[in-house]
Amino acid sequence: xxxxxxxxxxxxxxxxxxxxxxxxxxxxxxxxxxxxxxxxxxxxxxxxxxxxxxxxxxxxxxxxxxxxxxxxxxxxxxxxxxxxxxxxxxxxxxxxxxxxxxxxxxx
Amino acid sequence: xxxxxxxxxxxxxxxxxxxxxxxxxxxxxxxxxxxxxxxxxxxxxxxxxxxxxxxxxxxxxxxxxxxxxxxxxxxxxxxxxxxxxxxxxxxxxxxxxxxxxxxxxxxxxxxxxxx
Numbered sequence: 001x002x003x004x005x006x007x008x009x010x011x012x013x014x015x016x017x018x019x020x021x022x023x024x025x026x027x028x029x030x031x032x033x034x035x036x037x038x039x040x041x042x043x044x045x046x047x048x049x050x051x052x053x054x055x056x057x058x059x060x061x062x063x064x065x066x067x068x069x070x071x072x073x074x075x076x077x078x079x080x081x082x083x084x085x086x087x088x089x090x091x092x093x094x095x096x097x098x099x100x101x102x103x104x105x106x107x
Numbered sequence: 108x109x110x111x112x113x114x115x116x117x118x119x120x121x122x123x124x125x126x127x128x129x130x131x132x133x134x135x136x137x138x139x140x141x142x143x144x145x146x147x148x149x150x151x152x153x154x155x156x157x158x159x160x161x162x163x164x165x166x167x168x169x170x171x172x173x174x175x176x177x178x179x180x181x182x183x184x185x186x187x188x189x190x191x192x193x194x195x196x197x198x199x200x201x202x203x204x205x206x207x208x209x210x211x212x213x214x215x216x217x218x219x220x221x222x
Contacts, residue, residue: 004149031208043197043213086149090207093138093157094165097149 003027004089006098013105019074021101023087030091032063032070037084037100046072046085077105108133113198113214120188120221128183128217130198138206139181143167143194144216150197155206156181188221195219
């Protein structure tokens with residue numbers, strides 16, 4: 001069983017919809033990362049959080065340490081948000097990655 | 108800043124050949140790491156380094172060697188390539204030596220095929 005689980009694996013939405021991607025982890029972590037992998041393959045960091053909530057533009061990430069759960073929300077989704085979203089958790093030196101959620105936003 | 112660079116972008120090897128994947132960063136980051144990404148699986152850690160002269164194994168180190176003689180460079184060596192090493196390889200860096208606790212910066216990836 002993977003130590004970091006994401007759901008759903010695939011998600012299709014219409015432009016403008018509110019999106020939620022979930023991440024659960026079974027290991028102790030000091031930080032939870034959300035990454036975006038573009039269709040061309042490049043990976044960029046969206047958020048790193050250890051408690052509470054962070055917001056950047058239309059993206060919001062939350063984490064509940066007690067429940068070992070994090071969510072990534074996208075408000076007013078747009079076709080350019082189509083990508084694979086990856087969560088990863090780590091204690092100190094090693095990150096463990098979820099398998100990713102493939103998001104497709106249709107116009 | 109160029110960020111994290113990787114060369115080559117694409118490579119085809121025959122079974123048994125050796126090669127080195129190059130990774131460099133110009134952000135003076137302490138932590139560097141190598142991952143492989145395979146279909147249906149998450150990124151998996153191969154090796155990592157918390158500073159020049161210090162390396163350690165990740166989840167899938169067999170068949171790979173690394174060294175870190177400078178802060179900037181972290182090459183990954185395939186000793187004797189096998190078809191199971193066909194994958195996309197990503198190098199990443201972060202400022203803090205406790206890499207998991209800091210923002211990760213990824214290179215563009217190297218797509219390796221072993222025939």
